[in-house]
Amino acid sequence: MHIQWYPGHMAKAKRLLIEQIKVVDLIIEIRDARIPISSTNQDLLELTGDKPRIIVLNKSDLADPNRTSEWEHILKKEAFAVVRVNSLDRKGTKTVVAKCQEASKGMFEKRASKGLLPRAVRAMVLGIPNVGKSSFINAMVKKGSARTGNKPGVTRGNQWVRLLKNIELLDTPGILWPRFEDQRTGEYLAYTGAISEKTFDIEEVALRLIKLLKDEYPGTISSFYGLDSEEGEPYMVLDNVGEKRHFLDKKGAVQTERTAYRMLHDFQEGKLGNYTLDNPKEAGMADER
Ligand SMILES: Nc1nc2c(ncn2[C@@H]2O[C@H](COP(=O)(O)OP(=O)(O)O)[C@@H](O)[C@H]2O)c(=O)[nH]1
Ligand SMILES: [Mg+2]
Numbered sequence: 001m002h003i004q005w006y007p008g009h010m011a012k013a014k015r016l017l018i019e020q021i022k023v024v025d026l027i028i029e030i031r032d033a034r035i036p037i038s039s040t041n042q043d044l045l046e047l048t049g050d051k052p053r054i055i056v057l058n059k060s061d062l063a064d065p066n067r068t069s070e071w072e073h074i075l076k077k078e079a080f081a082v083v084r085v086n087s088l089d090r091k092g093t094k095t096v097v098a099k100c101q102e103a104s105k106g107m108f109e110k111r112a113s114k115g116l117l118p119r120a121v122r123a124m125v126l127g128i129p130n131v132g133k134s135s136f137i138n139a140m141v142k143k144g145s146a147r148t149g150n151k152p153g154v155t156r157g158n159q160w161v162r163l164l165k166n167i168e169l170l171d172t173p174g175i176l177w178p179r180f181e182d183q184r185t186g187e188y189l190a191y192t193g194a195i196s197e198k199t200f201d202i203e204e205v206a207l208r209l210i211k212l213l214k215d216e217y218p219g220t221i222s223s224f225y226g227l228d229s230e231e232g233e234p235y236m237v238l239d240n241v242g243e244k245r246h247f248l249d250k251k252g253a254v255q256t257e258r259t260a261y262r263m264l265h266d267f268q269e270g271k272l273g274n275y276t277l278d279n280p281k282e283a284g285m286a287d288e289r
Helices: 007-022 044-048 065-078 093-113 133-141 183-192 202-216 220-225 234-244 256-268
Strands: 026-032 053-058 081-084 121-127 160-164 167-170
Touching (some): 007 121, 026 093, 026 133, 053 093, 053 133, 065 081, 093 167, 121 133, 133 160, 133 167, 183 202, 202 220, 202 234, 220 234, 234 256
Parallel strands (some): 026 053, 121 167
Antiparallel strands (some): 160 167
């Protein structure tokens, strides 16, 4: 599968992120709870150094809750805290604030012991595109001062929002570049909507997703789309879904690209169920992928 990625963008994202990280004390890394490994980048650790990091497993409403618990446990070893969040209904945000406070305590004490004047602890949100950084900031600051979506011009200078008396949050999230080193990571990013459809062949990705669901969660596709059977090659299943949905051209042929787009979006929106693609049993093996 071919996913295009532009090294220029990657280099620029990395440069900006390095600048942002310099001015904060605390990192809130947003990951997609459905892909807690594929939605990060190991290079991040080099940039954050020993700054405390809170990992937010966002979109937890779309993930498999049992696997989220397993991932929380596993990831706890590499971060100050791991918190599952749903930014749309703000579930979990209070816990994140409490963890920020806990992480700051040490910093306040350290400053005091060095005889430095007290100052607010500065935190920033970062993550790969579309994991819900803007939605999360909105959920944290209540007033809706951060906007969602990828609209140009949303980024303003360095603006800070007060979370608690002593904790300020940078209201522009840092962009972490996704990893493309291996095929599977690329596929998972595509399935969850972390990378733009413009960068891959939508039919090819949908066919791979159909294969994955057929193999690992048999019956999911047939029951959601009301098919008699999901037997056969993935392209046959795609064809049957298109027919069922009446996605047909004037000659009565199935519009496969339109069907592929629909299926991918149904999956992304959680209509087919709650799936966590990264398998906790493979934790620690991510580097070998
Ligand atoms: N279901 C669900 N959707 C979310 C959540 N957080 C964000 N989204 C959706 O994910 C998409 C990307 O969110 P956005 O905040 O723009 O991501 P960003 O690119 O990281 O800033 C939007 O359609 C959001 O509505 C969440 O916790 N649950
Ligand atoms: Mg955003």
